[in-house]
Amino acid sequence: MKKDKAVIVFSGGQDSTTCLFWALERFQEVEAVTFDYNQRHSLEIECAKNITKELGIRHHILDMSLLNQLAPNALTRNDIEVRDGEEGGLPSTFVPGRNLLFLSFAGVLAKQIDAKHIVTGVCETDFSGYPDCRDIFIKSLNVTLNLSMDYPFVIHTPLMWLDKAKTWELADSLGAFEFVREKTLTCYNGVIADGCGECPACKLRKNGLDEYLQNRKEF
Template identity: 75%
Template sequence: MKTGKAIVVFSGGQDSTTCLFWALNRFKEVETVTFNYGQRHRFELDCASDIAKELSIKHHILDMSLLNQLAPNALTRKDIEIKSEEGKLPTTFVDGRNLLFLSFAAILAKQVGARNIVTGVCETDFSGYPDCRDVFIKSLNVTLNLAMDYQFIIDTPLMWLNKAQTWALADQLGVLDFVRYKTLTCYNGIIADGCGECPSCKLRKKGLDEYLSST
């Protein structure tokens, strides 16, 4: 039986959309929240809105443009190349992004009476991002509970899954085609299979190919 209410941190990408369907299978009520932080692939805002509308889910978009001012990165600045060098964080890493996103999601969750916050962060395919680690999520969960005197639960259904396993989860939920053709993961803002060239597209395709070849 479905119980409770959840807020899904939602970008309209593969991971967050899979998490959305995961949440819809578990919670009586689900709402989504998307953050506008000046990302250059702004089509994700439209994609997230379109998916929420199609699924008749209440969708919140919060202005986080200050993040762009504070933390220049390849996701918000066209003059910064998307690249990854061994021993360094990728240029797509945004300092404090998940810290801020989850904190604001928690504030929203309390206002709408939700206890669960669902996010698609993943330590298996996390590209070295420190704010995708399980230890960070557990630490923040404790901090949010103390900060607002409210018992939140941060759910991370993808934490220990690689991309192939994430595709498998979408298939188990009966939404593999939905996730494949209606989500936007591409850094260049191309829906579905994307540009095929950016790191995000390559990771997505590699995972899909591995999953399809195993079925």
């Protein structure tokens, strides 16, 4: 039987939408929170709005524009090229402090609406080197949030140990494969669904999709 209430950190992308369906299957009530930090494509927020509206999910949009001011990078500046990290460096799409701030504010919201569960789509398997997507960071922040507000938060990371093929498999098992494929925005160039096919996010998404479809065909 479903119980409890959850807040999901929601961008409208493949990962967070898969996590949204995961949460809907497990919790009695789910609310989504999207952060507006003047990201490269405002379409990301519109996509999140459309998905939550279609699924009947209460949707909070919080202003995090200060993050744009403090942390210029390829996701907040059109004049910074999207590129992978070189020689162990971080990719240009890394936003310092993003998940720290997002999850902290999601925790504040969760406490206000009496939700003990926070869901996020971070993943250490396909994390592009982002330090704030690691399991050790999430576990540490979970403790910190609980201590900071004296509240029993549980941060859930359904995708933490899944590669992109396994993430597609999870979406399929939740009955959300076509929904995720057709209605989410992962592309750094702002192209919904299968994306531009050229940016790092699209390549990662497509490689995982191709692998999953091949595996599904074989079995």
